[in-house]
Amino acid sequence: MLSCREVTERVTAYLEDELSFWQRLQFRFHVVMCRICARYLEQMRLTVAALRELTFEPVSPGFQDELLRKAREGSLTPAGVRRPRSSIPSSFPR
Amino acid sequence: MTERLATGEVVTPGAAPGPSGEDRALVVRLSARDEAAFLEVVKRYSGAMLRLASVFVSDRATAEEIVQETWLAVLRGVHRFEGRSSLKTWIFRILSNQAKTRARRERRTVAFSELEREGDGEDRAVDPARFDGQGRWIDPPAPWPAGNPEVRMLRREVLAILARELGELTPAQRAVVTLRDLEGLETGEVCNILEITETNQRVLLHRGRSRLRRAVERHFASG
Numbered sequence: 001m002l003s004c005r006e007v008t009e010r011v012t013a014y015l016e017d018e019l020s021f022w023q024r025l026q027f028r029f030h031v032v033m034c035r036i037c038a039r040y041l042e043q044m045r046l047t048v049a050a051l052r053e054l055t056f057e058p059v060s061p062g063f064q065d066e067l068l069r070k071a072r073e074g075s076l077t078p079a080g081v082r083r084p085r086s087s088i089p090s091s092f093p094r
Numbered sequence: 095m096t097e098r099l100a101t102g103e104v105v106t107p108g109a110a111p112g113p114s115g116e117d118r119a120l121v122v123r124l125s126a127r128d129e130a131a132f133l134e135v136v137k138r139y140s141g142a143m144l145r146l147a148s149v150f151v152s153d154r155a156t157a158e159e160i161v162q163e164t165w166l167a168v169l170r171g172v173h174r175f176e177g178r179s180s181l182k183t184w185i186f187r188i189l190s191n192q193a194k195t196r197a198r199r200e201r202r203t204v205a206f207s208e209l210e211r212e213g214d215g216e217d218r219a220v221d222p223a224r225f226d227g228q229g230r231w232i233d234p235p236a237p238w239p240a241g242n243p244e245v246r247m248l249r250r251e252v253l254a255i256l257a258r259e260l261g262e263l264t265p266a267q268r269a270v271v272t273l274r275d276l277e278g279l280e281t282g283e284v285c286n287i288l289e290i291t292e293t294n295q296r297v298l299l300h301r302g303r304s305r306l307r308r309a310v311e312r313h314f315a316s317g
Binding site: 012 | 129132133136137140141142144145158161162165166169218219220222225228229230231234235237238249252253256257260271275276278281296299300303304306307310311
């Protein structure tokens with residue numbers, strides 16, 4: 001039988017669905033029998049769920065203007081760029 | 095079949111999902127140098143790109159520079175986008191390459207492969223001293239407070255802890271956790287972007303997540 005310690009090392013593979021059928025069964029079996037490992041699994045789930053809620057800081061205020069300026073300066077018309085084919089939908093604003 | 099990235103290196107197709115119809119329309123517009131389309135993708139992805147770039151370099155100004163360089167590389171290379179991945183994955187891979195190059199120049203090592211090594215105590219999900227000789231808990235994790243009226247306040251606390259602890263992960267762990275858990279990308283996409291194997295990805299994710307759980311546990315234990 002899987003030990004508690006092994007459960008804590010396999011928990012990510014379990015959550016990521018990367019265990020084989022038998023490994024998965026073993027894992028499930030342990031967690032059904034062991035209240036503490038069930039708790040551990042739940043805490044990993046909560047941690048992962050909370051991570052999804054972390055937001056990021058926006059870029060600096062001048063970021064877009066500077067980028068657009070650089071893009072217009074030359075990178076927008078590099079050498080060797082093929083002109084788009086005429087099959088491109090004309091409904092997009094140019 | 096391979097694809098040439100704007101950064102010049104060749105990509106073998108991964109297991110990651112391909113581009114959506116929306117992606118294809120955007121690529122067409124970007125190839126046509128449609129500024130509105132450019133602004134649209136810049137607005138959509140720059141925040142997340144900055145978050146990933148920050149993993150590799152020390153300061154925010156450099157991270158923003160990397161994001162800008164990436165966008166210029168995207169513009170230069172978009173006509174070569176062949177749709178073997180989603181547009182986002184393709185852009186993030188260029189970003190990751192730019193960031194790694196910059197990190198090397200700053201002599202910061204972002205060791206992805208080093209993490210293949212089998213871990214010492216620090217890399218265990220849980221301190222081995224908390225188990226007996228048979229691997230059974232002797233110092234089990236306490237239950238976390240949940241489902242009570244202060245749950246919203248608790249969540250804000252937890253998010254603050256996680257945000258802080260993320261900075262304590264190794265850059266490689268942080269990069270994987272950022273893409274997989276914060277961005278919610280698929281495993282195949284994460285491997286594609288960071289150019290790491292699935293095994294390595296899982297080890298990094300496991301160590302990163304385990305460490306983050308421990309930080310929350312410590313917080314609740316200290317009351």
